[in-house]
Amino acid sequence: METDLRLESSLWVGNKRYLAVLTGWHFKWTETDKKNRDKKTVSVPVAEVVGVEEGRVEILPRKSVEDTDKDFTVFYVKRSSTRNSYGLLWRLGRTQFSCPSRVLRDQWTKQLKTAVKTHSPLRPHRLLVFINPYGGKKKGRQLYHSLVAPLFELADISSHVIVTERANQARDHLLKKDLTGFDGVVCVGGDGMFSEILHGVIGRTQQEAGVCENNPAVTLQPCPLHIGIIPAGSTDCVCYATGGVIDPVTSALHIIVGDSQPLDVCSVHYGSGLVRYSVSLVGYGFYGDVLSESEKHRWMGPVRYDYSGTLVYLSNRSYAGTVHYLPADPLLSSPRDKTRCLSGCGVCARSTERLFPNSSDSGSLYSSYSGQLSTESEGEWVTVEGRFKCVSLTCMSSSCARSPLGLSPSAHLADGTGDLILVWNTHPLSFLKFLHRHTNSQDRFDFPFVEVHRVKAVRFCLAGATEEGEHEEFGSLSAAADGGASGCVDAGGRNGSQPHLEQMRNEEKTVTPFMCCLCCRKAPDVSVWNCDGEILPFTNISCKIHGQLVRLYARGIEDIASIRSCSQETGDCCGT
Numbered sequence: 001m002e003t004d005l006r007l008e009s010s011l012w013v014g015n016k017r018y019l020a021v022l023t024g025w026h027f028k029w030t031e032t033d034k035k036n037r038d039k040k041t042v043s044v045p046v047a048e049v050v051g052v053e054e055g056r057v058e059i060l061p062r063k064s065v066e067d068t069d070k071d072f073t074v075f076y077v078k079r080s081s082t083r084n085s086y087g088l089l090w091r092l093g094r095t096q097f098s099c100p101s102r103v104l105r106d107q108w109t110k111q112l113k114t115a116v117k118t119h120s121p122l123r124p125h126r127l128l129v130f131i132n133p134y135g136g137k138k139k140g141r142q143l144y145h146s147l148v149a150p151l152f153e154l155a156d157i158s159s160h161v162i163v164t165e166r167a168n169q170a171r172d173h174l175l176k177k178d179l180t181g182f183d184g185v186v187c188v189g190g191d192g193m194f195s196e197i198l199h200g201v202i203g204r205t206q207q208e209a210g211v212c213e214n215n216p217a218v219t220l221q222p223c224p225l226h227i228g229i230i231p232a233g234s235t236d237c238v239c240y241a242t243g244g245v246i247d248p249v250t251s252a253l254h255i256i257v258g259d260s261q262p263l264d265v266c267s268v269h270y271g272s273g274l275v276r277y278s279v280s281l282v283g284y285g286f287y288g289d290v291l292s293e294s295e296k297h298r299w300m301g302p303v304r305y306d307y308s309g310t311l312v313y314l315s316n317r318s319y320a321g322t323v324h325y326l327p328a329d330p331l332l333s334s335p336r337d338k339t340r341c342l343s344g345c346g347v348c349a350r351s352t353e354r355l356f357p358n359s360s361d362s363g364s365l366y367s368s369y370s371g372q373l374s375t376e377s378e379g380e381w382v383t384v385e386g387r388f389k390c391v392s393l394t395c396m397s398s399s400c401a402r403s404p405l406g407l408s409p410s411a412h413l414a415d416g417t418g419d420l421i422l423v424w425n426t427h428p429l430s431f432l433k434f435l436h437r438h439t440n441s442q443d444r445f446d447f448p449f450v451e452v453h454r455v456k457a458v459r460f461c462l463a464g465a466t467e468e469g470e471h472e473e474f475g476s477l478s479a480a481a482d483g484g485a486s487g488c489v490d491a492g493g494r495n496g497s498q499p500h501l502e503q504m505r506n507e508e509k510t511v512t513p514f515m516c517c518l519c520c521r522k523a524p525d526v527s528v529w530n531c532d533g534e535i536l537p538f539t540n541i542s543c544k545i546h547g548q549l550v551r552l553y554a555r556g557i558e559d560i561a562s563i564r565s566c567s568q569e570t571g572d573c574c575g576t
């Protein structure tokens, strides 16, 4: 197949002659002018070709086609580094080629199109797009129509666009409506909107597989629909942490080329019910209080978090509780090993082999789903009791513009673990130093009052509350297993009617005082949980990490150094 696709000929770009070669994986063109000693080769991976059009075509600022019969235009991914973030910006590169004959032109366009089809099997053809018109700075709709839709059209992707009219509309649509023919779901919005899509996609997959989401011991069915994120929110943590930049064009190009990034998901349970899923932060204490305070100031937009953060910091609170955690295998990785999860991460790749042992390629990745109950041996739970400024569990680094390395810089996107960060009560200035280190690259865990553990599961219990309830209902994760869908009740976060959770919520209210307002003299004894930007109505929760439960149209953070060495080899790897 490789040799079938090979094509080589002279082509013109402007008034310069090039030798163009299409090999199995790359399309390259090199200037053939002999006087030019610095011959530059532009090499574009076939998998990063966005579109091939006959004639001289432009798509921006608007589409124009000069239908000449010896020309063709290639659109492809071009990279540039950014000042404020860690990943690379992707832009649309475009080169117009002229051939000596129409026959050769047709040969080039045909071969290039075939090569693209062969080398990117996960490219979407049909997408379901949800736009939250009220996310972030309320520019979602405009961003989509001006920057993203023209790229999808160029790449021959058809999309069904729904501009939401209410919260949870996207989730409900994914849970109930016919999704036949869609390759993926695109979320135009922030982390809250992503969370809706996440709940819809996971819930729908479990429904169809007959898996009960309430039982934390059950192995959930990985989701076949990919999720794309066009960032248009306030924090956009999921987009930032999975690509290193917040940029709608970069995100659209990752969707078009069919990138596939697996992502760990944490399920949060109360009693015998699922409460929510999280991919970023499940946080009690400081981050819970900041979120709770910020909800009162939504009108401020993204600044609400800084304002509320300052108020909450000044109120200097700490909370008593007991944390139980199940450590992950320390031989595989550590949250303090100073590594970073980058595109092509080896730790995550080895986890894929462990989680899906029988699959040899991404096409059959989910075929090895092994049943409903976790068979992995559980290990020993560890218990820590005390007074904390905050307790945070994150499945990934949770980096964002505010904190470019995130809550846990060495966390992995897809290793089946989360990082548990315990910040003990300390002097306010020490806590400020800890917070400040989130804004730079200093080690935020290098304080005597901070602990970080790589974990598979966590349980939290308020001080004074016995764990009896939970012990009866959970015991160990595997003891709670009931074998699957039997007796399954509606999972939390799925739809309005969850009688089991409603009853438990009322029970908890009797022991959970309301958050005190900031002017009260007496600080509250109990905080709230922040679950990816949503306040949870329960305190004594139990969390379990599900390795690689969903897939995003992303490829992790690209290592700038390796891209540079690639440019040196070929003159200019990515542009004309």
Ligand SMILES: CCCCCCCCCCCCC/C=C/[C@@H](O)[C@H](CO)NC(=O)CCCCCCCCCCCCCCC
Residues within 6 Å of the ligand: 191, 192, 235, 236, 237, 280, 281, 287, 290, 291, 305, 306, 309, 310, 313, 398, 400, 402, 403, 406, 407, 432, 435, 436, 438, 439, 530, 531, 532, 533
């Ligand atoms: C001295 C400067 C200190 C700056 C400290 C910055 C720490 C930033 C850590 C960011 C962690 C983000 C985790 C991601 C969570 C998302 O799943 C979730 C949904 O979008 N976002 C939030 O809950 C939104 C959470 C937003 C949290 C913002 C906290 C801002 C704290 C500001 C403290 C100022 C103290 C000033 C004292 C005079």
Ligand SMILES: Nc1ncnc2c1ncn2[C@@H]1O[C@H](COP(=O)(O)OP(=O)(O)OP(=O)(O)O)[C@@H](O)[C@H]1O
Residues within 6 Å of the ligand: 131, 132, 133, 134, 135, 136, 137, 163, 164, 165, 166, 167, 168, 188, 189, 190, 191, 192, 193, 194, 196, 232, 233, 234, 235, 236, 237, 533
């Ligand atoms: N049409 C709508 N009207 C009201 N709320 C909506 C609508 N569509 C979606 N939502 C809800 O709005 C919430 C916030 O949206 P989104 O996450 O897009 O923006 P954000 O809160 O500004 O950003 P971030 O979550 O990154 O901080 C989501 O939880 C979503 O459920």
Ligand SMILES: [Ca+2]
Residues within 6 Å of the ligand: 264, 395, 396, 411, 412, 413, 414, 415, 416, 417, 418
């Ligand atoms: Ca992880």
